[in-house]
Amino acid sequence: MSYRVFISLFALLISSAATAQGPAPAISYTRDIQPIFTEKCVACHACYDSPCQLNLGSGEGASRGANKSPVYDGQRSQAEAPTRLFYDALGKRAWQQKGFYSVLDAQGSQAALMARMLELGHQTPLQPNAKLPEEIVLGLNRANMCPQPGEFDAYAQQHPKEGMPLAVTGLTTAQYQTLQRWLASGAPIDEQGLAPSAREALQIVQWENLLNAPGARESLVARWLYEHLFLAHLYFKEGEQGHFFQWVRSRTPTGQPIDLINSRRPNDDPGTQVYYRLWPVQGVIVHKTHITYPLSPAKMARIKSLFYSGNWQVDALPGYGPERRANPFQTFQAIPAQARYQFMLDNAEYFVRTFIRGPVCRGQIATDVIRDHFWALFQAPEHDLYIVDPNYRGQATPLLAMPGQNDDVGSVLSLWHAYRDKRNEYETLRQDAYADAPAPSWSSLWAGNDNALLSIFRHFDSASVTKGLIGDVPQTVWLFDFPLLERTYYQLAVNFDVFGNVSHQAQTRLYFDLIRNGAEQNFLRLMPADARDGYLDDWYQNGGKFKMWMDYASIDNDTPTALKLAPNDPKRDFVQQLLARYGDLNARPDPINRCSGAYCSRPNIDPALQNAEQALSRLTSRPAAGLKVIEQMPEATMLRIETANGKREVYSLVRNRAHSNVAFMLGESLRYQPGLDTMTLYPGVLSSYPNFMFNIPADEVPEFVEDMENAKDAERFERIVGRWGIRRSHPQFWVYFHDLSQYLHETDPVEEGVLDMNRYENL
Template sequence: MPYRFVVASALLLLSSLCMAQGPAPAISYTRDIQPIFTEKCVACHACYDSACQLNLGSGEGASRGASKIPVYDGERSDAQAPTRLFYDASGKAAWQRQGFYSVLDAQGSQAALMARMLELGHRTPLQPNAKLPSDIVLGLSRENMCPQPGEFDAYAGAHPKEGMPLAVTGLSDQQYQTLQRWLASGAPIDEQGLAPSARESLQVAQWENLLNAPGARESLVARWLYEHWFLAHIYFEGGEPGHFFQWVRSRTPSGQPIDLINTRRPNDDPGTQVYYRLWPVQGVIVHKTHITYPLSAAKMARVKTLFYSGDWQVNALPGYGPARRANPFETFEAIPAKARYQFMLDNAEYFVRTFIRGPVCRGQIATDVIRDNFWALFQAPEHDLYITDPAYRGQATPLLAMPGQNDDVGSVLSLWLAYRDKRNEYEALRRDFYAEAPAPSWSSLWAGNDNALLSIFRHFDSASVTKGLIGEVPQTMWLFDYPLLERTYYQLAVNFDVFGNVSHQAQTRLYFDLIRNGAEQNFLRLMPAGTREDFLDDWYQNSGKFKMWLDYESIDDGKRSALKLDLKDPKKDFANQLLARYGELNAKPDPINRCDGAYCSRPNIDPALQDAEQALSRLASRPAAGLRVIEQLPEATLLRVQAPSGKREFYSMLRNRAHSNVAFMLGESLRYQPGLDTLTIFPGILSSYPNFMFNVPAEQVPAFVQAMQEARDAASFEKVVERWGIRRSHPQFWQYFHDQTRYLQETDPVEAGVLDMNRYENL
């Protein structure tokens, strides 16, 4: 029977039932529909990587509908028009002019596309907690199948088990009936935009007044601040829970409705007078794009002290264009470099998150430039020659330009070679100037607040950043100075165009390789001079040696370090001394992975959870050659442990893949060293994209650990999954999945957001 008749019959039955019981209350999108979308749909339908660009985090997104054109496409020869929700168009008609089609509108005698997709999913439920059929493709390898209304019957015939929600425990009967009633009534949307509270409005006005103050110096600082805040979800001290704002450029001043200037990049020519405005973030907050930044009276005082306390002047405001985008060091040269760097250091976690966790780091090609786990440190401003030595700064600035402004496909190689050579000229200049500077010591490291020590984890096609030094001592560490931190931010956040073509994206990725190498070289200056080449040989094995010869400037292996380190293992000794010296800045101590005594758990937690952590430590920081189950694990697994007291904890189980090197854009699997993979286990949720979840009562954690230790192949691991795993088909899947968000709301409410399940695997 054709699906349109099945849906019509179902809707007729629902209508008859409603008439028999009296008129049903009117359905409210805000009260009744968005909560269902938030619970069952947003985990797959949010942000740029929404399936078919269907974003169900707001009424505007639902009304916009779907598109066959993917945002993430590393092969397109031409840049595509941006389709940023709330930004590049407004209203259904405007979006349809950009190629979107409705999923809410009935099509003649046919029900709405969403109604038919939901009916297909509801009539083919999954076998409870069973592994899904292998013909259902999931994850980033899934083809972007986006049938238009007239193509639904063909889709349903070819994919009868792939209705919505896709390959996961579906809607409850009540949710299904509510959605179908709403769709049958024409899918009205009564959503009201988020508005600031009275206290927030006052703070909005104060900050807008600051950034829109008259004067050339004020205008240049405001432009720099905007370009460093445009990705932030701003929240105010004393603001309403769940209220966030973003900085935008408007044609209208404060007090008037925002008239958005929607350029592709935040540093494109606005073409008119600019007013910097704070705009409430609309829709459901999702974790993967929720990069927070606090504003307060103290922050305003800090900004004024950093940028307005000196007597520096602006002779002429810089213009816009490719040259200005390529070299922000020249564009903002008038602003004291110390102020710029110190501002970024104050909230270093935010800035590193923008380029590690932001849109550029979606997909393996974007992330395979970094190791699976490393620590990031920062050079103290008073030891940064770019800050302290005007002669060095003057010679270095012209060499700090970045590629990606010219996206001519035919010029990729020549552009890359030109920027590579300019970067290497800078590295040689840096090496020579630092050779004459005092030897680096512990005072060379910035230790201003708990942003000073960061841990980065790559989860194959995504990555995360967390304060504190987490996990075993990593193979590599990065040391940022100001030129490196600012270049990384501009290259991967400000200048990166997620809608750009293959040339732009390739240039960005290739330059990121040089950035990583620069951060490693900065760190090696801290190691004893005679050991640096040995470290490089370890980091760039096999084909990596060819890349070192081909593309990287040689390091200084003669200038001594003032650090007194054990020559047998200087990196480990450095890590131990770092933890001892800066323990008060280490936001999240890690006894599970770096257990140095009999007790491998955190103090002052539920005793049952302490026992669980003690057991889990037996799995942590061991190479896969001795813990074979690592070969079966995905990149980011979450473990939910509940104590008899009712208290529960989530642990991130992160698989750290070892590589002979990470110097090339393609062929990553050829550089795997699977026997050296390790597992990091840490309290909390360290990924926006969980790949799987286990639910283990605290008293069963020792049995879980033993089973993991004994699971040496796929068959034995499947028994672990069957006993403790939460598969996509689990009857309580959504209860457990959203308990992750509840946990975030309880432990770190500012950072909480709905997690993404597009990468949740079919184990």
Template structure:
């Protein structure tokens, strides 16, 4: 009670000194600077999303979104979608954090608790007892419960477990809350030029013929997640839009249909509309896509160059949702595949990086680093052979629509059996074709080569061949790419139950296996089994025997690769042959000369990369510091001219196999872990940062090479690490976003701090 009176007394003092505080001018910048890094998307603690006025007004909820063991589906609580006003959110279980008629607001009490028990801004480790784990149980106290919470968790104020607010930042937020937390946020509106483009796109999407309506449905289901920009300049200014199915037409603001999934029935009266993205852009959900004039012409070129016909529109029932190949069979398959290939990085990002902010359903079935390639449409039987396509379409249905617990095993058996039947048909059909060569790989643009890095329960995707030649590669054809997209993006519901999530996870395991096996067709026949065995060691052999189909070890390949180290030689030749398509050449991790740095650098920058290359692509058995590094560290190198470069230090964990849902730690092969070093921010979720002056980089690299114990590593962190209590923590952390904006202006957005470790 005494602490509550202190807050009230402080509040009146502040109020007496302050003028009227504006949310948009004063408050929102502070929230973006110090709060949104943890409070955004579905993994925001207590579902408190601080990226918009709507999120603040919605408030907090005691029930977490991520509850993988739940037996029954949870009510969706998507911001901007599942409720339209404060009363509706209260009806869904959210409680007010801004105002309370009886007591001080929860948000003000949280801020004041952190002020009363500040962490030392001395770059020390956090006090014992502060839980940073993603699976921690958040208390989420209501106003009436706050005193008990504060007594139990004296260091549980906001911002949580980091260097706190400055005096002026605290005064701004406190005064605003005491003054009544008025919202003056105004939604930005499209310019006249933007509106003209929007009208063109909405006209295309809301045509009335069966063909127009079916194509619009397919396009919407493939773009609903995107932050779309109408031209590069407006995108660089942060002006993005999102497709919604709206109950209102173009005469009014979009009013989104509230279906659980984008391919569920929205009724007969809706239109596809472009709605401005109003909340603060956060990197983990900021997956960009161009809706430029050129893209509009490309859509017309791909889908309307030749006539096609839809006799009757498909429905939105369970079968239509589970099999997009049958549902959209009338749309030319070549056009569908080419549309996805044109922007393959976007589509892979949607299921690797999004849409749910904590993607372990997807990421625990993939290796820590691999490259992804795509089958050329001219060599994809699904595209070129109509009879083959008609034969396999029924076998390409996806599980997860029926989420009843008692149907889990029977449903899984049915879908896995269909998938394996498809694989057998596919293997036999491709065995009758000429031996596959380099022309089997699509080479249309720089989306042809993708690098994927997994960081436990998150992952990143980049164009180009980043890192050493990986242990495994994926070769995706249209059925693989489309099934992955529908399974992990369109049909996946983060609010659904355990049965749904298990079916999604298990089927993605089959998709990964299919992509690997498709790649094996390029390897020498006599090497394929040994390569596959290296991917499925120990317990993986059981999964390979029980679940997967046998591979073709007889049909020749036209690549003429050596029998030994076939994958490594393939990767080397790929980088050479496709150099013009490689968006990110990588001499640091794949150095094949005396110069292990990018061209065009200053002498000091080149020397720095030469030094860092000593740490790259070495196994942890010879570089023990890897054992102490988290999954995704960032290294900031400051040069004598005042410039800086930021490098990602990615720990690639080696596994005996990634074929099982449980027991990942039992399959680690720590001596084989490696480190990828690349001059770019390659994660939405930094785990730690180091800051080193270029003149000290030799000492830093030498220390990294000599570390063998945790005590040695602690010394390194003490000298160069940026802990949560560092006085310039936020300056360094937000510099990562600035770095993204400098190299990729369309991708600039706030990074997430929920996974930042206390090293």
């Protein structure tokens, strides 16, 4: 059976909620309903953090309905059964057996739950661009209420202003009437599954043939590649715009319908022969889960060159199970380490995105292990002892195992101590080995392409990754080598189970703390030996010193560096030399935040925008102690600057919160240093979760900046919000909000996706 036949069968399955045979309905789900959901609902109802698990990005999600059980529960003692859309069930009946209930079906004489929620919202419109009533709880503090149809009346009585869409400018009258007519007619769904074009189908066969080639060596490489690309939204450079695909494991080979193996993790035992298959990503593309990766003839040639050019052999294929998950270095040790590391370096932004940005969608317990702003660099393969020294690799490999495979709650501490000690033994081994190696120099840093320099911004419980060095010199810099990059990826992407219990999640978080510490220690080797303790003391202030003594290996503060750095501020001098040496790789030059002269704007842009950037640069790289407005600002604010000729530029104004240390799982607020907060401003959309927007005519930007500099209290900031802010109740809220996605479409169309507004604040 052909791939097209499979897609046709798939389309029939996901339209199981459609009405029986008869004339086509007057309202089409595909033509009329999904566009409304995409415009007004998907910004909240997507991914695992969708309220009540109601995902409105596809007909399958709408038909599936809602579920009272939250995906994010950091206290559960038992792992939950996964509820991944399109993976863990298919069709309304199958989902109802997993605890979901319909929001589309009428209940006797009562209208559908969605109809009543929409009616409640339509009856209580918001006052235009006014601050919302305080009793409406928003964001991560909102309880997961999820009334079932029989509980709606009580919900409406207790929350009369909280219909749908929640606390935001709602549906137009035409949209409301269309949805109500559709629901009253039985909510038929005629959605067709996305199918590849003829050109894409040909390339799909070529890639599937590569990963399913016979032979032990080919099978091991395919397994490693699958485990490293399973999160990717893959696209063909000559393919259709908006068409993305994912690698899945199937029981059936190319040419037959995909029979999905829906294991919890991509490296769980499949229990049968595996075929790696590409299937289309279904539903609306949302930015927070959209981690893109291109497929092309050049990419295929690169893979063949890296993995199949040598004469290495596989004696026996490794099995599956907890030990294999815990240590991928042993599982895949037959594959040359050089090939594995180089593949990850070629695509470093993708890999860092997988464990920093998503697609878990919510992770404050994980993100509070990282600073709000830091840069990532990578060690050159030829200077990585794990790559070039087989004896060192043999000693290191057994020490690189990671926790989280045993989720026994009673064993958390003993497991943690065992893996901590193993990791520290590795750090000691690494430190001794590198002390005997040539001192680190500029050639120690990988500079192969524009993935070599990355910026990471944390926005409380989410984070983003961007090519290039953005912002002022950060407090910390990470330096990845292969063992660190691979462990980070496996610990936070491959082995992490969002449906896991408290033990699994705690072990993952605790080990991530060690990973951060390892990346910092790697970077410190580039600094002068006598400066390292000072930097470490700055990164681990107050209780952080106790954590250093209790859990971390000692740093090497004796072995010299070969870099010639200014003794008064070696880190800043390092950054200046780095930018000078690798400026051609820095995809994001940043004169706004690192203004070294009179001109603090980008060259060769509209003069009105140059003037705006020059003014806005006064808000950057200043501590909150001297710029009080920072205390009023959310983590990720979008500025939309309009020029007189009708053009606009979008900027991200990111708040970087300061902490005495980030070494503990709990008590983040106790380590917060608000007076040291700063802001970074950069063109583009640097977060999937905008917290607020300002729309400012370019000629008013100097006045906006002056008001921000003088906004020393909430009352003065309120006047700024009232004049330029786009509140949730703004009549044109959705126009401005979706213009951020339109901006992505214009500047980097592959990255376009619907942004999330769950964190949009009530300023």
